[in-house]
Amino acid sequence: MPESSRNELTRRLRQYLDADNVIVDQESQRPYECDALTIYCDLPLLVALPETTAQVQQVLRVCHQLNVPLVARGAGTGLCGGAMPHPQGVLLALTKLDRIVNIDPLARTARVQPGVSNLAISEAVAAHGLYYGPDPSSQVACSIGGNVAENSGGVHCLKYGLTVHNILSLDILTVAGEALTIGSQGLDSPGYDLMALFTGSEGLLGIVTEITVRLLPLPEVAQVVMAGFESVDAAGDAVGAVISGGIIPAGLEMMDRLAIQAAEDFAQAGYPRDAAAILLCEVDGTREEVDQHVSQVANLFNSMGASSLTISQDEAHRSLLWKGRKSAFPAVGRLAPDYYCMDGTIPRGQVSFVLNEIHQMSEHYDLRVANVFHAGDGNLHPLILFDASDPNDVRKAEEFGSRILKLAVQVGGCITGEHGVGVEKLRLMPSQFSAEELLQLEDIKHAFDPALNLNPGKGVPILKRCQEYRALPARHQHE
Amino acid sequence: MPESSRNELTRRLRQYLDADNVIVDQESQRPYECDALTIYCDLPLLVALPETTAQVQQVLRVCHQLNVPLVARGAGTGLCGGAMPHPQGVLLALTKLDRIVNIDPLARTARVQPGVSNLAISEAVAAHGLYYGPDPSSQVACSIGGNVAENSGGVHCLKYGLTVHNILSLDILTVAGEALTIGSQGLDSPGYDLMALFTGSEGLLGIVTEITVRLLPLPEVAQVVMAGFESVDAAGDAVGAVISGGIIPAGLEMMDRLAIQAAEDFAQAGYPRDAAAILLCEVDGTREEVDQHVSQVANLFNSMGASSLTISQDEAHRSLLWKGRKSAFPAVGRLAPDYYCMDGTIPRGQVSFVLNEIHQMSEHYDLRVANVFHAGDGNLHPLILFDASDPNDVRKAEEFGSRILKLAVQVGGCITGEHGVGVEKLRLMPSQFSAEELLQLEDIKHAFDPALNLNPGKGVPILKRCQEYRALPARHQHE
Numbered sequence: 001m002p003e004s005s006r007n008e009l010t011r012r013l014r015q016y017l018d019a020d021n022v023i024v025d026q027e028s029q030r031p032y033e034c035d036a037l038t039i040y041c042d043l044p045l046l047v048a049l050p051e052t053t054a055q056v057q058q059v060l061r062v063c064h065q066l067n068v069p070l071v072a073r074g075a076g077t078g079l080c081g082g083a084m085p086h087p088q089g090v091l092l093a094l095t096k097l098d099r100i101v102n103i104d105p106l107a108r109t110a111r112v113q114p115g116v117s118n119l120a121i122s123e124a125v126a127a128h129g130l131y132y133g134p135d136p137s138s139q140v141a142c143s144i145g146g147n148v149a150e151n152s153g154g155v156h157c158l159k160y161g162l163t164v165h166n167i168l169s170l171d172i173l174t175v176a177g178e179a180l181t182i183g184s185q186g187l188d189s190p191g192y193d194l195m196a197l198f199t200g201s202e203g204l205l206g207i208v209t210e211i212t213v214r215l216l217p218l219p220e221v222a223q224v225v226m227a228g229f230e231s232v233d234a235a236g237d238a239v240g241a242v243i244s245g246g247i248i249p250a251g252l253e254m255m256d257r258l259a260i261q262a263a264e265d266f267a268q269a270g271y272p273r274d275a276a277a278i279l280l281c282e283v284d285g286t287r288e289e290v291d292q293h294v295s296q297v298a299n300l301f302n303s304m305g306a307s308s309l310t311i312s313q314d315e316a317h318r319s320l321l322w323k324g325r326k327s328a329f330p331a332v333g334r335l336a337p338d339y340y341c342m343d344g345t346i347p348r349g350q351v352s353f354v355l356n357e358i359h360q361m362s363e364h365y366d367l368r369v370a371n372v373f374h375a376g377d378g379n380l381h382p383l384i385l386f387d388a389s390d391p392n393d394v395r396k397a398e399e400f401g402s403r404i405l406k407l408a409v410q411v412g413g414c415i416t417g418e419h420g421v422g423v424e425k426l427r428l429m430p431s432q433f434s435a436e437e438l439l440q441l442e443d444i445k446h447a448f449d450p451a452l453n454l455n456p457g458k459g460v461p462i463l464k465r466c467q468e469y470r471a472l473p474a475r476h477q478h479e
Numbered sequence: 480m481p482e483s484s485r486n487e488l489t490r491r492l493r494q495y496l497d498a499d500n501v502i503v504d505q506e507s508q509r510p511y512e513c514d515a516l517t518i519y520c521d522l523p524l525l526v527a528l529p530e531t532t533a534q535v536q537q538v539l540r541v542c543h544q545l546n547v548p549l550v551a552r553g554a555g556t557g558l559c560g561g562a563m564p565h566p567q568g569v570l571l572a573l574t575k576l577d578r579i580v581n582i583d584p585l586a587r588t589a590r591v592q593p594g595v596s597n598l599a600i601s602e603a604v605a606a607h608g609l610y611y612g613p614d615p616s617s618q619v620a621c622s623i624g625g626n627v628a629e630n631s632g633g634v635h636c637l638k639y640g641l642t643v644h645n646i647l648s649l650d651i652l653t654v655a656g657e658a659l660t661i662g663s664q665g666l667d668s669p670g671y672d673l674m675a676l677f678t679g680s681e682g683l684l685g686i687v688t689e690i691t692v693r694l695l696p697l698p699e700v701a702q703v704v705m706a707g708f709e710s711v712d713a714a715g716d717a718v719g720a721v722i723s724g725g726i727i728p729a730g731l732e733m734m735d736r737l738a739i740q741a742a743e744d745f746a747q748a749g750y751p752r753d754a755a756a757i758l759l760c761e762v763d764g765t766r767e768e769v770d771q772h773v774s775q776v777a778n779l780f781n782s783m784g785a786s787s788l789t790i791s792q793d794e795a796h797r798s799l800l801w802k803g804r805k806s807a808f809p810a811v812g813r814l815a816p817d818y819y820c821m822d823g824t825i826p827r828g829q830v831s832f833v834l835n836e837i838h839q840m841s842e843h844y845d846l847r848v849a850n851v852f853h854a855g856d857g858n859l860h861p862l863i864l865f866d867a868s869d870p871n872d873v874r875k876a877e878e879f880g881s882r883i884l885k886l887a888v889q890v891g892g893c894i895t896g897e898h899g900v901g902v903e904k905l906r907l908m909p910s911q912f913s914a915e916e917l918l919q920l921e922d923i924k925h926a927f928d929p930a931l932n933l934n935p936g937k938g939v940p941i942l943k944r945c946q947e948y949r950a951l952p953a954r955h956q957h958e
Contacts, residue, residue, distance in 0.1 A: 104826075104828070105723055106719050106722065106723055106827055106828050107826050107827055107828060108722065108723075128723075129725055151667060151672075153666065153667065157666060161644075161666075162666055162667060164672065164675070165640075165644065174915070174919065178915040179915070180913070180915055180916045180919055181913075181916065182916070184824070184892070184893040185826050185891050185892065185893075186824030186825070186826070186856065186857055186858070186892055186893055186896065187632065187636060187640075187641055187824065187856050187858070187896070187897075188630060188632065188641060188679070188824060188858075188893070188895055188896055188897055189893055189895075190893060190894050190895045190899075190900045190904065190908065190911055190938075191900070191908065191911075191912065191916075191920045191938070191939050192676055192679070192680050192683075192684070192920055192923050192924075192939065193630075193643065193675045193676050193678060193679055193680075194676070194919065194920070194923070196643070196672045196675030196676060197671050197672050197673070197675065197676040197923075199672060200667070200671070200672055201671050201672075204671075205671070217725035217726075217727070218725070220725075240585050243585065243587065244584055244585050244587075244607075246608055246696035246697070247696075248696070285764075285768060286767070286768050286771050286772075287771075288765070288767030288768055288770070288771055289764060289765050289767055289768040291767070292765050292766075292767055293765075345663070345665030345666065345667060346665070347583075347586050347664050347665070348585060348586055349583070349585050349586060377665065377666050378665055379665070379666065379667075412664050413663070413664065413665055414663040414664075414665055414667070414668055414669060415669050416667055416668075416669045417665065417666070417667055418666075418667055420669075421669045421670070425669065429669065429670065432669055432670075433670065434659070434660075436653070436657040436658070436659055437659045437660065437661070437670075440653070440659055440673065440926075440927070441670045441671055441673070443926035443927070444671050444673070444676075444923070444926050445671075446926065447919075447922035447923050447925065447926040448919070448922070459670070460670055460671065
């Protein structure tokens, strides 16, 4: 886009937004150049910071009229590059839409704007004995709008579900700036389920301006059982035993030796440093239920050969046990100049097999890997340690990561668990989906955004640019 | 379609299906003329009964090549006319695809064909201590494929969710016969959430050929608390008290006086005949949890002014209390020549207001109405009593029903809870959605079925035929 067009775009946007809220200067744009996947970054044409839904609508209309790409961004904590700016486009930061519009304790819902942080919702409704379920590690900072864009999960999604299971309706704006309400305040909604379609669509289909979230009653009590195991296989088998024992834990996490040692050095949580793997199993509910489940889980872990067993004695102890897990990423980060956090999902029964394969790949590539993950729902987070200043290391880390995700697909899993596709995993989508499946995804994109201006180059491949799909039937040749 | 075309279609289909499985004779077609909403019926051009997925694919390909409408049908227990045949089209009955393909107790999943009945899944997995959650009243007969098509619910969906919350992936065929797998075996899936989009889409987007369902551990124990109240308002307030008391019951049902008396005459379940309304609240879980919740619920009901209270003493007693509720529809059916079962959802806080409005409408139209419904999630089922042989009664019943659903929309609810839109509520979709929202639904339809051959005239209005949308922007003028 020539400079004159940028000037025209700026002039048009400043008719609706304060001058300070349209950032053209490159240095001031730096904070927006990437999300938390920092290896992918770029500067946008300009950054727009609307303060009201009406202003968001105006930004969309202007971009639509001028045929300019538009990338939405929440708090920028995403891990797949989904909010990386487009160099010829507008970066639409929604951080200033941060109002909690309404709380309805009887309906157990809250209406919030997209820039509200995940944790702020739970804090605002705590007085009613309620909270918002999904808890990404970044919940202090991440925005609920970003959670919707990536369908975020967290430790507790094993029991309480992902973002899509915890929202009821969305107010959205289409690429042309039309306002739609999708979903409903009830369990069901007539017509196609656009709300679920929209959740996790990474800003490719439209912009969320208000979210009605479902709230959960705060559990009376929660308790953690931690067990060490002498092999990853034994820990994997114990996960299966808990699940087939009829218990749905609030969270069931696994860490392997490298992760245990790094976390223990960092957090002094009392983890068994010599174990090959640990499991952290949280159960919540009424006092009676938790007592029963804690003893069931402890007995199961013992019968599966646990080498150590710790049960949280009070809230402070429970927090300490989680502190190790929650600081595992930065703790592992101290072991090497850089780490690459992967995110794939596999069937529970394949955990031992896949971890052994990852171990062999680690030797093959001569790169260390720490595994910290949501074992209960098979969501792996291998952390590949490497040195980003060594181009050979970078190439090996990327190849290692791709092989892990392709393996996940081979065993019946998928290339994401909760981080999304973004720019990071775009090239892996053809490993996950057949040509026909990708074409159906593309048709959906066209139904919302025929000019392909919303977050282009993320989430779902734009097939017209891929030579390999040229041979497909005529109905799919959109251009 | 001229007779020669029907002959050509029959000839082509019999290349792939046994002659017996292509029904042309009108008398043999009668069982397929309607679903359980019998006021809408028609005969198709022919009925196809494939026995394998490959045969379903051939039926789709033939219809696609000849540009023939196609309507899928499961067990025919649907309540919105979603499976009513198209007079120029093929009725695709999927009842012969009735295999349970695989059960995986560790992953807690089962892969099943669409013709398997809802209850058959639970029976097949009971030996593993598991069951399938959603339980429509018709669960003995209704097919899981039909459940997916209508996103069916049931008494227990308050706690365990609708069909979409209890399935993991779908194998589907597009209108052109392409095979896609949507969703995944894990919690999340990359790309747009086509599985949720597809669930509840009433056969308008494609045909389901295999479903991976999520299974739940059988609860250790379940118990019912039944309370009578002297007014509908008091019962409505008691529902609010349970929910805001932090309890998520497995089911929370309300019946009003006419429904109570009809059910009691029919089932002798021990219901209080003089109560204005009763609540049936089921809690399930561990023994300890259920004990605690039963006493909490009983205390709450007493403190909200319950005029009678009954707690199930054993499984036989629990079954008896449910027998009244489950036979309420046929029981009410004995009070008048015909009844019209409505299905709308309202916010919990509006239950008393809406029931009072319905009562006033009942006087206005001089038609009796019995209310039997899922109070916990605000899903109303008013049963309007009328005489179908009296044209004036039919007109009044339809108008009464429409007014109830429009009221549901006005108070923030929606025109369906679990029965779907089908042909019944198509005319009410513009009450629910704005023109822009309907256009977005139409764009989705075009992305899957550009020739509009899948179940035309159901679920989502085809706007090109509606004069009122002719004035809309050019992008929406598909033809």
